[in-house]
Amino acid sequence: MALSEREQQVLRDLESQLHEEDPALAETLEREERRLTRPSPRHIGAGVALVLVGIALLISGVAVGHGVGSILLGVAGFAVAVWGVSLALTRTAVGVTATPQERRPKSPGRSSFMERQSERWDRRRDAQD
Template structure:
């Protein structure tokens, strides 16, 4: 739902007031907006797949108990794949690795986009 012009003006005024009264808090809030992102479904899916493959390799290593060297190598490989999968699921992508970052486009924050829209509308009315 789009904000009315009055609501946008109030939001802009509040943002300016926050920047004037406590610039460190305003900077922290802008930084927190980019820091706390939801994990990518693609990364979670890949992590789950690696975890399952790793567990399958570990079980295969236990089942191939005829040769202890092969069993140990399969166990280590399976464990490494499972750890890699969990790490992939829990990690957040860097902005450099995201699709927007790879295209070279700088992703602006929500407040910056709203400010730009407000400026365009205000300039269009004059």
């Protein structure tokens, strides 16, 4: 869920206040945040593939001739290769996963296991009272 503009401003204010009051803690938190990100294997694979496609386009642009089309093909190949490198270097957060509701749609007639267990617990507790 995205933050509203006001929430983002409040967060920025809190961060600046933390940097002023306790710079050592702020540095530790920033270091921890950097440690919690890692390169995604999917991004690396897609980035390498894009770099290879970009190099192939660049070479084919040089091999075609010296016209406007070959220049555009070479520039496009270079752009695709740069895009591939930037994609391969993209880092993602560790441990951030989709919630169960986001992973699979819930069938309307069935409740989740935990909901059923909670209902059973409530019924037993009510029966004892």
